[in-house]
Amino acid sequence: MSDDPSDPFASKRIPVTGSLHILKDDLTEDFVRASGPGGQNVNKVSTAVQLRFNLAGNETLPQDVKSRAARLAGSRLTLHGExxxxxxxxxxxxxxxxxxxxxxxxxxxRATEKPKPRKATKPTLGSKKRRLDAKKQRGQIKKMRGRAGKLDD
Structure with missing residues (x-):
């Protein structure tokens, strides 16, 4: 990690939003060889970055943000909380x-955004009627699939 002022890793705090930040100490970088095209250079130089953020050990983010971040991270979250x-x-x-x-x-x-609570609603009378009409029509279609002698049921 360098001392360059334009380097985002240079300061101790890295701002996430106006009021939230993470600490540089919660981040670790590993440089690995990149996959894909690149000729001889790709086999010699480790340019790909593996950034690890210690979410479980972080003390600057609120618990609700951490739980939403864990859910958003999905398979990128390890068992150790990174x-x-x-x-x-x-x-x-x-x-x-x-x-x-x-x-x-x-x-x-994205984890700082609180999800909008869902308001439970009842189906309208019109939607209930449309659903029942569609069911009746579907039942009639199925009824017509029987043998020719069974039309009077």
């Missing part, structure tokens, strides 16, 4: 680092 993001879209380490961090921050921003 979110692992792999970034290998770009050919340089720096771009892949920025990409992985931005994807993590976007996931955390």
């Amino acid at each position: 979110i692992i993001l792999q970034a290998d879209r770009f050919r340089t380490r720096e771009r892949n680092r920025e990409d992985a961090l931005e994807r993590l921050l976007e996931l955390l921003r």
Whole structure:
């Protein structure tokens, strides 16, 4: 991690929203070889980034945000409570680092949004009638599939 002021990893705090932030200490980076095309360069240089965020050990995010982030992370969440993001879209380490961090921050921003509570509603009288009419019509179609002698049932 560098001391460059334009580097998002340089400061101790990384802002998620206006009031929320994560700490640099909760992040770990590993550089691995990227897959896919790239010629000889892809076999020599480790440009892909594996960013690990310790969600379980984080103390700056509220519990409800952490639980929503865990749900949004899905299979990227490990049993130890870490979110692992792999970034290998770009050919340089720096771009892949920025990409992985931005994807993590976007996931955390989406986790800060509280879901709108669902209001229970009753079906309208018209929708009930349409459903029953459709059932009757479907029943008539099925009834007509019988043998020719069974029409008077």
